Amino acid sequence: MLLEFKNVMPFPLKDYKHDDTSVWKSEFAIEFPKKVLLNANSGKGKSTFVNTVYGLRKDYVGTVLLNGSPIDTLSIHDWIELRRTKLSAIFQDLQLFPELNVWENLTLKNQLTSHKTEAEMEAMLSLLGIGDKKYQKCGTLSLGQQQRVAIIRALLQPFELLLMDEPFSHLDEGNAKIALDLISAETDLNGGGFVLTSLGSYHGYTYDHELKL
Amino acid sequence: MLKKILFRDSKNFQFIFATAGALIGLTALLLSLQLIMDVQSFHSNEEELFGPNSVVIQKKVTKLTTIGMNSTEFSPTDIQSLKDKEFITDVAPFKSADFKVGISEVEGDGLPHFYADMFFQAIPSRFMDINVDWEWNEESEFIPIVLPRDFIMIINYGFAQSQGINQISEELLMAARLTIYIDGNGKKTQMIGRVVGFSHKISSILVPESFLTHANGIYGNGEIKNSSRIFITTKDNSYGELDDLMDEMNLDINKSAIDVAKIKTIIAVVIGIFGIASVLIMLLSLLGFVQYSQLVLSKASYEIKTLLRLGYSIKSIVNTFIKQLSITFGIITISAIAIMFIVKLFVVNTWLENNGINIEGSSLVTTIIVAILCFGLFIVSNYLNIKKTVNKLGDA
Numbered sequence: 001m002l003l004e005f006k007n008v009m010p011f012p013l014k015d016y017k018h019d020d021t022s023v024w025k026s027e028f029a030i031e032f033p034k035k036v037l038l039n040a041n042s043g044k045g046k047s048t049f050v051n052t053v054y055g056l057r058k059d060y061v062g063t064v065l066l067n068g069s070p071i072d073t074l075s076i077h078d079w080i081e082l083r084r085t086k087l088s089a090i091f092q093d094l095q096l097f098p099e100l101n102v103w104e105n106l107t108l109k110n111q112l113t114s115h116k117t118e119a120e121m122e123a124m125l126s127l128l129g130i131g132d133k134k135y136q137k138c139g140t141l142s143l144g145q146q147q148r149v150a151i152i153r154a155l156l157q158p159f160e161l162l163l164m165d166e167p168f169s170h171l172d173e174g175n176a177k178i179a180l181d182l183i184s185a186e187t188d189l190n191g192g193g194f195v196l197t198s199l200g201s202y203h204g205y206t207y208d209h210e211l212k213l
Numbered sequence: 214m215l216k217k218i219l220f221r222d223s224k225n226f227q228f229i230f231a232t233a234g235a236l237i238g239l240t241a242l243l244l245s246l247q248l249i250m251d252v253q254s255f256h257s258n259e260e261e262l263f264g265p266n267s268v269v270i271q272k273k274v275t276k277l278t279t280i281g282m283n284s285t286e287f288s289p290t291d292i293q294s295l296k297d298k299e300f301i302t303d304v305a306p307f308k309s310a311d312f313k314v315g316i317s318e319v320e321g322d323g324l325p326h327f328y329a330d331m332f333f334q335a336i337p338s339r340f341m342d343i344n345v346d347w348e349w350n351e352e353s354e355f356i357p358i359v360l361p362r363d364f365i366m367i368i369n370y371g372f373a374q375s376q377g378i379n380q381i382s383e384e385l386l387m388a389a390r391l392t393i394y395i396d397g398n399g400k401k402t403q404m405i406g407r408v409v410g411f412s413h414k415i416s417s418i419l420v421p422e423s424f425l426t427h428a429n430g431i432y433g434n435g436e437i438k439n440s441s442r443i444f445i446t447t448k449d450n451s452y453g454e455l456d457d458l459m460d461e462m463n464l465d466i467n468k469s470a471i472d473v474a475k476i477k478t479i480i481a482v483v484i485g486i487f488g489i490a491s492v493l494i495m496l497l498s499l500l501g502f503v504q505y506s507q508l509v510l511s512k513a514s515y516e517i518k519t520l521l522r523l524g525y526s527i528k529s530i531v532n533t534f535i536k537q538l539s540i541t542f543g544i545i546t547i548s549a550i551a552i553m554f555i556v557k558l559f560v561v562n563t564w565l566e567n568n569g570i571n572i573e574g575s576s577l578v579t580t581i582i583v584a585i586l587c588f589g590l591f592i593v594s595n596y597l598n599i600k601k602t603v604n605k606l607g608d609a
Contacts, residue, residue: 056522076527076607084524095519097218108214109523157524 001067001086001160001192003053004029008062010048021212023049025062030209032161032193035184037205039198040213046197047092049213050165053195054089055079084112088159090167094150098139102130102149105138106156113157124152128179143170151179155186162187162194168203176203215525215533218516220509231505232545234498239549239587240556241491247557247580249484267340268455269307269415271442273465286439291462295443298458300451306440307417308335308425311433312397319405322389325378327368334417335425336444347409349421356393356406359419360386365411383411397432417442452478499591503598506538510602521607527600534599539592546588550581 009025018024023038024045030036040046051057052064055071064071066082074082083089096105106121116124125131128148130141138146147170154162162183168176180196180203187194195211196203272285287295287306295304310333318324338347347357369380391406412419447455459466510517520530554577 054522076521076604080521080524080526080607083522089522091522095522097516097519099221100214100218104214104217108218111214112524153523 001032002029002065003032003161004063004065004068006063006065008052008060008064010045010052010057010060012059013045013048016044019212023211023213028211030193033187033191034193034208035187035205036193036195036209036211037198037202037207038195038211038213039200042199044213046213047165050089050091050163050195050197053161054083054087054163085158086160087163088154088157088161089163090147090150090154090165092165092169094146096138096146096150096153099137101135101137102141103134105149106153109153110156115157116155121152121156124155124182127182128152129175144172144175147171148175148179151183155183158192159187159190160192162192164194164196166197166199168201169199173201173203176201177205180205215520215529216537218520219513219530219533220537221513221516225508227501227505227508231498231501232541234494234501235542235545235591236548236552238491238494238496238498239545239584240552242488242495242587243549243553243580243584244556245484245488245491246583247553247577248561249481249488250579251557251561252480252484267444267446268466269417269442269444270459270464270466273463284439285441287441287443288439292443295445298454300448300454301445302448303339303444303446305337305340305444307442307444308422308429309440310334310420310425311429311436312395315394315396316406317392317394319390319392323385324381324389324391325373327372327378331418333420333425333428334442335420335422336415337422340444340446347421349424349427351427354405355390356404356420356424357409358391358406359410359412359415360408361416361418362411363416364418395428395432397434400432402432415444495587499594502538502542502591503595506534506595506599507602509534510599510606514606517603517606521603527603527607530603531596531600535592535596538595542588542591546584550584553580 004027005023006027007025008023013024020026022044038046038049048057052060053066053071055074058072066074097108100108102125106125110116110121122131122134125134128151130145130148133141133145138149141149147167151167154164164183167183168179171179183194184205193208196207272287274285275283277283292304292306295301314331314333315328316331317328318326320326349356365381365383365386372378373380387408387410389407391408393404393406395402395404406420455466458464517530521527
């Protein structure tokens with residue numbers, strides 16, 4: 001998947017002074033599969049970047065292209081198809097269903113894609129240390145536990161690009177490392193790539209490419 | 214699981230009010246529709262012969278008429294002015310036989326011997342809503358005849374008693390053949406006739422127009438010019454205008470003939486008003502339901518947005534809503550049909566029976582079709598609303 005930015009500038013960020021190396025107001029292209037780190041301080045537009053590429057925000061000037069097509073020409077139906085087959089995301093606010101339990105949150109996604117078996121899903125839960133929370137309502141989990149549910153959910157579909165918006169903000173370095181290893185392995189299995197936004201931490205991982213804001 | 218997410222906290226007061234409103238509205242609508250059709254299915258014998266809005270008019274015979282100062286004939290100007298009336302849809306002057314007619318039994322057909330001088334009249338066959346073959350041609354076996362109902366009363370309770378002959382039933386008279394004697398224009402002939410019906414409305418002896426035209430051509434004396442009786446068909450509910458016309462043209466009319474139609478119209482109007490109120494209740498409850506689904510949608514807006522972000526299609530989300538609403542409104546529709554049926558069977562029919570009114574009752578099919586149409590209207594309007602809202606949430 002080819003992601004291109006051409007002089008993109010979100011309206012809310014237009015008054016900021018951006019570095020020359022920033023992705024805003026510049027041109028770049030990344031051909032995935034690649035593992036990319038987007039490193040920046042708070043308020044520089046990490047979530048804006050993720051939400052823009054995922055088609056949730058349209059408040060910008062310039063052009064974002066996916067595989068050569070400007071994304072503002074995609075219909076809601078195109079986006080839904082992309083989000084089911086090529087584009088996955090972990091949102092900063094997680095977007096879980098608090099009244100559903102962990103297992104229901106996961107199967108809701110897997111029902112749609114039939115990407116993983118139940119055993120594989122259970123193995124992921126155990127690997128990330130929340131195997132015993134399977135039937136607990138997500139609303140009652142800690143933020144760190146919820147973050148791990150959201151990570152697993154994002155992996156229950158095929159993808160060429162996985163967008164992650166500070167997915168480890170509530171995890172300790174040890175758990176973050178385990179999660180990132182799982183994500184990396186699943187990314188390879190899918191033959192895809194990812195963009196990981198971070199507040200400066202590299203989480204002990206070596207990336208193919210780094211973007212700045 | 215979609216249902217669990219989307220219909221969280223959805224059983225609230227608004228839902229109960231919308232459901233109750235829809236049930237009451239639909240039941241009232243179906244009941245009034247069914248009652249209107251039941252009332253319309255009530256036919257007098259007259260209507261079976263001539264349709265509901267037909268009456269015979271003639272000018273009143275006055276002292277002046279008797280001494281020859283005025284005529285009861287309708288001039289072409291009179292007929293034209295009737296045709297010009299907005300509420301009159303059809304005008305047909307009676308055609309009269311221009312020859313002498315006599316009638317007697319056919320020996321061996323069961324009727325006692327009798328002979329009577331008669332006359333024939335005809336109205337166009339489009340006014341004759343009769344189940345027998347009213348057409349006549351030269352090959353026809355007999356001349357079909359419609360008699361005034363009073364005729365048989367006179368025979369049975371007047372003539373038969375005074376002459377000492379047996380009374381005859383309507384069935385016997387209709388089964389027996391009659392000999393018709395025709396005399397005019399210097400020619401005489403005999404033909405066979407048969408009574409095919411009786412009429413309260415028309416105090417005349419009716420034969421098919423085709424026969425009268427044919428017979429007048431051969432036996433006619435060329436004496437009759439204008440008709441003195443006219444058959445008219447009016448629009449529904451135009452009894453007021455008819456009354457005015459009677460005064461204006463000094464007309465005579467058989468009022469009792471239109472009473473049944475008049476009562477039926479009044480009942481239909483009353484039920485119709487009830488029906489209109491039911492339609493309004495239905496529409497209000499429909500709005501209530503659209504509002505209810507709007508409330509459910511706005512309560513579930515986070516869930517809908519998230520599902521769209523996960524890759525759930527708009528169609529699957531809309532279908533989940535519609536499936537749930539179809540079940541709810543399906544139950545409402547079936548309940549409304551059941552309540553309507555129960556009320557009709559145990560309340561309305563019992564009341565009618567106790568009051569000695571026999572109505573055949575009309576089929577339930579139309580009412581059920583209307584119920585299904587209401588169901589369709591409900592689903593389509595909700596579908597459009599839900600689809601629009603989900604699309605909007607997807608774009609947001």
